[in-house]
Amino acid sequence: MPFGTSMPPPHHDTPQHDMQGPELNITINDELRSFVDPLSPIEQAALERSLLAEGCRDALVLWRDTLIDGHNRYELCQKHGIPFRTVHNNTFESIEDVMLWMIDNHLARRSVSDFQRGVLALKKKEIVSARVAERPADEAGDADAAPDAGSPPWNTREDVARAARVSSNTISQIERIQKAATPELREAVRTGTISINAAANVAQLPESAQLAAVAGGRKELQQAARQVREQKSAARPRKEKEVVDPADELATLRSERAAMKDRLATLLTENERLKQRLVNAGLGAD
Incomplete structure (x- = not known):
């Protein structure tokens, strides 16, 4: 379910009062709105079809007169003149409280x-x-103070x-x-045009190079990310060759030689056993 389409967790004790949306002067806070990702065209179309067919079933949530949940539904209801309900949640003391509530709300959603x-x-x-x-x-240093x-x-x-x-x-x-990252590169990550890992590499380029990569599309972004990775790899100092003690190396070679001799003896013994089985079977050996 996309951002802004679900009811808030019922963890507030203050009663919430149903009100009819059209009679309200609803305020949109741009900073709070930024917590809600824009819908993709497919999501937008699906939500629009649902609202037109079934109406706005879930109430929008307000803090005072500020919308804090249901931004996408509100915009589409306004566009098509669809009635909606609202509930107030005025338990928050500050805009930061609202932000934390919205963040926790969105972090719990699988579609994010x-x-x-x-x-x-x-x-x-x-x-x-x-x-x-x-x-x-004194409060910050009080270990017994109740955390918020x-x-x-x-x-x-x-x-x-x-x-x-x-x-x-x-x-x-x-x-x-x-x-x-430039705003254009951040938008490319948000929309899935480029992965987080690749974008983190491209973000190390000058702004002009980032803009050029974004303008070139997915392949150009991937190429830019690959070039940054290769440059970083080439700049790393090469590991010095490990110095091996000649005595240790000689002991290792002797051990390997002994293991090979044992293996050869095992193979020869197995060969003789097979030849004897052939003789006993009356086939003889050429």
Whole structure:
């Protein structure tokens, strides 16, 4: 199921009130909207067909007047004039609380790509780290203080990788893409035109080279990634040849020679046994 199409986890105690969508002034927060990947053309068409045939069955979720779940459905309902319901979840104290809730919501969905899960998990680490840094010194140092819902473990790359259900190496590659890749290259990763591993290599190129690779399509991107890998491999210092003690080498050769002699003796014995079997069978030997 694509982003924005499921109900939030029922873990909030405050009652949620059903309201009719058309009477509301719904606000779209661009930063929150960025957590929701755009639908592919196939997903867009499928959701549109479902809404036109069955209506908007699941309620949109609002925090105050800000939409926090159901962005794709809201856009299509607006486009076609389809009625929808809304529920309010006003238990959040800040926009950061909303972000953490949305991130956890999306991380739990199987349809989210590895790249998007990594991006979301890194965003959660950023929010949690900022909160920890803002704590008063006495509270931060109090080991008995009750941790909030977004507190560590979120302080290592392994924690982030575990939450995103990818490897630590993949998280490192996504970090590199986020820091060095052009928007065009990041979009190519998001849409699956290029793999995370390949994009992390292409992101090491100058911006102009990245843009040229993206413009050239999948094959050009793969070629650029391969060239970066080859350059890195050529730049690595070659391992020096291991120095072997002559005495050890001589002992190894003697051991191998003895093993070969034993093998030869075994084969000769087996050959004689077969010849004797032929004689006993009355066939003789030529």
